Amino acid sequence: MTLLAFDWAFVIEKLILIVIIVLTTLLITLYTTFGERKVAAILQDRPGPNRAGPFGLLQPLADGLKLIMKEEIIPNASSKWLFILGPGLAMTASLMTCAVIPWSTDVHLFGRTIALQIADVNIGILYVFAVVSMGVYGIMIGGWASNNKFSLMSALRAASQAISYEIAMGLALIALLMTTGTLSLKTIVADQTAGHWWNVVYQPLGFVIFFICAMAECNRTPFDLPEAENELNFGYHQEYSSMKLGFFLFAEYVNMIMSSAIMASMYFGGYDLPFFDETTVAPNIAAMIGLGTLLIKIVLFVFLFMWIRWTIPRFRYDQLMNLGWKKMIPLALLNMLLTGALILSKL
Amino acid sequence: MNLLEIIFYALSVFALVCAIMVLVSKNPIHSVLWLILVFFAISGHYILLNAQFLAIVNIIVYAGAIMVLFLFVIMLMNVKKDSEPQKQLFVKFIGVIAGGSFLTLLISLVKQSIPLVGKTVLLKEGSIGLINPLGKALFTDYVVPFEISSVLFLSAMVGAVLIGKK
Numbered sequence: 001m002t003l004l005a006f007d008w009a010f011v012i013e014k015l016i017l018i019v020i021i022v023l024t025t026l027l028i029t030l031y032t033t034f035g036e037r038k039v040a041a042i043l044q045d046r047p048g049p050n051r052a053g054p055f056g057l058l059q060p061l062a063d064g065l066k067l068i069m070k071e072e073i074i075p076n077a078s079s080k081w082l083f084i085l086g087p088g089l090a091m092t093a094s095l096m097t098c099a100v101i102p103w104s105t106d107v108h109l110f111g112r113t114i115a116l117q118i119a120d121v122n123i124g125i126l127y128v129f130a131v132v133s134m135g136v137y138g139i140m141i142g143g144w145a146s147n148n149k150f151s152l153m154s155a156l157r158a159a160s161q162a163i164s165y166e167i168a169m170g171l172a173l174i175a176l177l178m179t180t181g182t183l184s185l186k187t188i189v190a191d192q193t194a195g196h197w198w199n200v201v202y203q204p205l206g207f208v209i210f211f212i213c214a215m216a217e218c219n220r221t222p223f224d225l226p227e228a229e230n231e232l233n234f235g236y237h238q239e240y241s242s243m244k245l246g247f248f249l250f251a252e253y254v255n256m257i258m259s260s261a262i263m264a265s266m267y268f269g270g271y272d273l274p275f276f277d278e279t280t281v282a283p284n285i286a287a288m289i290g291l292g293t294l295l296i297k298i299v300l301f302v303f304l305f306m307w308i309r310w311t312i313p314r315f316r317y318d319q320l321m322n323l324g325w326k327k328m329i330p331l332a333l334l335n336m337l338l339t340g341a342l343i344l345s346k347l
Numbered sequence: 348m349n350l351l352e353i354i355f356y357a358l359s360v361f362a363l364v365c366a367i368m369v370l371v372s373k374n375p376i377h378s379v380l381w382l383i384l385v386f387f388a389i390s391g392h393y394i395l396l397n398a399q400f401l402a403i404v405n406i407i408v409y410a411g412a413i414m415v416l417f418l419f420v421i422m423l424m425n426v427k428k429d430s431e432p433q434k435q436l437f438v439k440f441i442g443v444i445a446g447g448s449f450l451t452l453l454i455s456l457v458k459q460s461i462p463l464v465g466k467t468v469l470l471k472e473g474s475i476g477l478i479n480p481l482g483k484a485l486f487t488d489y490v491v492p493f494e495i496s497s498v499l500f501l502s503a504m505v506g507a508v509l510i511g512k513k
Contacts, residue, residue: 082380123478126403133411137383140415144376144422152422159415166412167504183478325508 009112018118021098029253030060032302036253039306067246075239077147086142087240087247093135094254100124101261102186104271104290108283116287117186124185125173128262129166132217136162138251139219139226143236154235157317158226162217164324169213171332172206175339176266179203185262189270193278200267205335207267209328214259216324219252221309225317260301261294268297355395362388375421379414386410398476 034049037059041048049056074083103116121127136159143155179202180188192198200207216223227235237248264270271290278286315323365388368381386409393402485493 079374082376121399123399123403126400126407130403130406130411133407133415136415140418140422141380144418156419156422159419163412163415321511325511329504329508 013112013114014118017114017116018099021103021118022095025095025098025254025257026250028257029250030064032253032257033063033249034060035302036306036309039303040310043307043310064246067243070242072242072244073239075147078239079145079147082141082145083239084244086138086145087237087244087251088138089141090135090138090251091247091254093131093138094251094258096131096134097128097258097262100127100185101258101265102189102270103294104287105278106283107287115186116291120184120186123183124188125177125183125266128185129170129173132169133162133166135217135251135255138248139236142240142248146236146239148239150232150234151236151238154226154228154232154238157232158219158236161219161223161225161320161324164321165213165216165223165328168209168324168328168332169217171329171336172203172209172213175206175332175336176203176210178336178339178343185265185270189265189272192269193272198267198269198272203267203335203339205331206339207263209332209335210267211263213328214263215305215308216320218255218259218305220256220305222312222314223320224314225320228314256302256305257298260298260305263301264294264297270294270297351395355392358388358391358395362392376418379417379421382417383410383414386414393476396476400478400481401476 034056038048038056049059052058052062074080099118100121101117102120106113106115108114139158140155143151143158146152176199177183179199180191182188182191188199219226226232227237232238237245240248271294273289273293276289278290281289362385365381365384369378369385372378372381386405390402390405390410393399393405
C-alpha cells in the first residue's frame with residue numbers, strides 16, 4: 001500500500017498537539033471571560049462575580065451551562081444554513097490562527113523531538129493574515145442570514161472596518177518583515193531569542209499601529225461599532241440565542257488571545273525569557289519555561305485589551321474611518337519609508 | 348494512484364462542483380459564497396504545485412478582500428431571487444458568443460502548452476511560487492513593470508483617500 005506509506009507517528013503527534021492546543025485555548029478563553037468581568041469590576045470599583053464557587057471561579061462554567069440550556073431559536077425568515085454557518089465560521093477562523101504560533105522550543109519525549117508548533121510554514125505571517133481576513137465572513141454571513149435590518153447594518157460595518165484596518169495592519173507588518181527578512185514565525189522568534197533585541201525596539205511605531213489595528217480587527221471597544229448596542233440594538237448577533245450566540249461571543253475572546261500571541265511572538269520575543277540563558281537547563285525544562293513566558297506575555301496583552309475597553313468610550317463611525325484611512329495608513333507608510341531608509345543607510 | 352493524486356482529483360472535483368454551483372444558484376449571495384470555495388480549491392492546487400506564496404495571496408486578496416466587497420455590494424443592493432428581470436434573447440445570445448470564444452481561447456492555450464497528461468502534482472519541484480525566488484525575479488528581471496504597477500496601486504489608494512476626504 002503506497003497510499004498509507006507515511007510517518008504515522010508524525011501524524012499522531014500532530015493530532016495530539018492540535019487537540020491539546022485547541023482545548024487549552026478554549027479553557028483559557030473560558031477564564032478570559034471571567035477575567036474580563038473581574039477587571040471591569042475592579043475598574044468600576046465593585047466586587048464583580050463572586051457567588052459561584054470560591055472567588056467566583058466557577059462563574060464561566062455557570063455561564064456556559066446557562067448558554068447551552070437556553071432555547072435555540074432560528075428565525076423563520078432567515079436562511080437556515082447560513083444562519084448556522086455564521087457562528088461556526090467565526091469560531092473556526094479564530095481558532096485556526098493557533099496553527100503557526102510557536103508555543104515554545106522543542107521538547108524531547110519518547111526519543112522524539114517534538115516541535116511545539118503545529119505547522120512551521122515558510123509563509124507563517126501571511127497565513128495569519130489570510131485567516132484574519134476570513135474572520136469577517138462569520139460576522140457578515142451571520143448578520144445577513146438573520147434577515148434583520150440591524151444585523152445587516154452591523155455586518156456591513158464589521159466588513160468595512162475589517163477591510164480598512166487590514167491595510168494599515170499589512171503595511172505595519174511589511175516594515176517588520178523588512179527588518180526580520182523572513183515570514184516564518186518560528187525564525188522570527190528564534191532570531192529575537194538569539195542575542196538580538198526584541199523587534200519592538202526596532203519597530204516601536206509599527207507595533208503601536210499593529211496593536212491598534214489588532215484591536216479593531218477583534219471588534220473590541222473602542223472599535224466595537226459592529227455591536228454598538230445603543231445604535232444597533234445588539235449588532236450582528238441580535239437574532240442568535242443559545243450556544244450559537246455563545247460561539248460569536250467566544251470567538252471574540254479567542255481572537256483576542258490569538259492576536260496577543262501573535263503580537264508577543266512578533267514584537268516581544270515570543271517564548272524568550274529576557275536575561276536568561278535557556279541552554280543552561282535541560283531542553284524540556286527550557287521549553288516549559290518558554291511556554292510559561294509566552295503565556296504570561298499573552299495574559300499581559302489580554303489585560304491591556306481589557307483595560308482599554310473599560311477606559312475609553314466608543315468611536316463614532318466617521319471617526320473610526322478617519323482614524324483608519326487618514327491616520328493609520330499614512331503613519332504606516334511613513335514607518336515603512338523610515339525603516340527602508342534606515343536599512344539602506346546601514347548597508 | 349498515490350495520496351497526492353487522490354488529493355488532486357478531490358480538489359478538482361470540489362472546484363468544478365463549486366464553480367457549477369456559482370452559476371446555478373439563484374441567490375447572488377449564495378453564488379458569492381460558492382465562489383469563495385472555488386478560490387480555496389484553487390489555492391489547494393497552488394500548494395500541490397509548490398507555490399505556497401501564490402496560494403496564500405490568492406486567499407488574502409481574492410477570498411479575503413475582493414469577495415468581501417462583492418458581498419458588501421450585493422447585500423447593499425438587496426437583490427432578491429425573484430426580482431431579477433428576465434434578460435432579452437439578444438443579450439443572452441451575446442453572452443453565449445463571448446463565453447464560447449473565451450472557451451476556445453482557453454482550449455487552444457491548453458493544446459499549445461507542454462503535454463499535461465498525467466501531470467497532477469509538482470510537489471518539491473521548481474520554486475518560482477515560493478517567496479524568495481519570486482521576490483528575486485520581481486526585483487531583478489521584472490523590476491520596471493513591477494515598480495510601475497506598484498505606483499499604480501499606490502496612486503489608486505491615495506486617490507481613494509482623497510475622494511473620501513471630500
